[in-house]
Amino acid sequence: DxxxxxxxxxxxxxxxxxxxxxxxxxxxxxxxxxxxxxxxxxxxxxxxxxxxxxxxxxxxxxxxxxxxxxxxxxxxxxxxxxxxNSTFVYGRYRKLKRDIPQTEWPCRECNGSGRQGADPCDHCGGSGYLYDDSVEEYTAPVVEDVMDGTEATFHGAGREDVDALMLGTGRPFVIEVEEPRRRRVDTDRLQSDINAFADGAVEVEGLRLATYDMVERVKEHDASKRYRAEVAFDADVDVDALADAL
Incomplete structure (x- = not known):
């Protein structure tokens, strides 16, 4: 009981x-x-x-x-x-749209309340957050709901810039679900549920059940990044001159 x-x-x-x-x-x-x-x-x-x-x-x-x-x-x-005790789900995510932070980003002007006195906060439009969406919001609530927990926390291996995409093999993450009523879940179906909910903004893969020590392993992971950028010039550029400048 x-x-x-x-x-x-x-x-x-x-x-x-x-x-x-x-x-x-x-x-x-x-x-x-x-x-x-x-x-x-x-x-x-x-x-x-x-x-x-x-x-x-x-x-x-x-x-x-x-x-x-x-x-x-x-x-x-x-x-x-x-x-x-909490249960854990490990996976990797790719961020396919820009201007999405990894985790919720509370407004610094109203401390996430959405209010400035009796009025809505001008800085965040009354939402309490600087961005409407995040990788965390596309993933953690789905896992929490499926596992019937009381709260979910997103742990990422480093983070990318808000205005950058996250492509390639993706970034490792762990979602911790507190007081879950369900532990034996179909991670393939959970992965499909998250990807459907994210609707092309974020994509996850390799979801599997994990243990507590995976949180520490993810946080200690070497999260070095490689950026790829497209550069446009308003005139022809000499290849040798560009190489010398770099």
């Missing part, structure tokens, strides 16, 4: 033990002449035994690294708290 209908494949169980239980453990060891660290603490055994039952009931596996769900049992309150 604590996790509701959220999908998960891995879990871990932790326990908040009342201080009296810990004190009684220490007194018992002292009374029978055992070392303070002898035997297994109540906390550890309780976590293990409850964890076994959770695994059997949900057909999932325990994980001590970064589980999909972290259950915390409070024995004093007789309650269970479930923290649904």
């Amino acid at each position: 604590a996790v509701g209908d959220a999908e998960f494949a891995t879990y871990n169980v932790g326990t908040r033990t009342p201080p009296l239980v810990e004190e009684n453990e220490a007194l018992l060891r002292e009374e029978v002449g055992l070392d303070a660290d002898a035997g297994e603490p109540f906390n550890s055994e309780f976590n293990r035994e409850v964890g076994k039952r959770v695994g059997r009931l949900t057909d999932t596996e325990v994980s001590f690294d970064r589980p999909d769900v972290q259950f915390t049992i409070d024995l004093a309150d007789d309650s269970v708290d479930a923290k649904v």
Whole structure:
């Protein structure tokens, strides 16, 4: 009941033990002449035994690294708290139209509120943003909706200039979805959904489910860029003179 209908494949169980239980453990060891660290603490055994039952009931596996769900049992309150950890989707994007920032760009004049006092902000036209669209807005909401999460965050490997296209093999990115209710999604279909929603402004490819460490890998990625520009001259240019000038 604590996790509701959220999908998960891995879990871990932790326990908040009342201080009296810990004190009684220490007194018992002292009374029978055992070392303070002898035997297994109540906390550890309780976590293990409850964890076994959770695994059997949900057909999932325990994980001590970064589980999909972290259950915390409070024995004093007789309650269970479930923290649904984020899930991640990795891919590459190409930006096929200019004047689209990678992420939302709040207006600096109104701090994203869209207002200057009682009036709409003159700088952003009342939208709160300097640009109507972004790569983030074309991708993250679709992933959040499909995975039924509460919020989505876009992590990119560097960024290109707003007025530049992003072509070639594309730029790596990860979208982090908080508290997802769905984890097992068809990434091919998700990719098609994003591309349809972006309608030619942005294109993604290579979408796949990822892990938490992929965020750090993307942020540390060598995001060097190569620009291609078309230059127009108003008169004929001598090739040798141009080479010397460069």
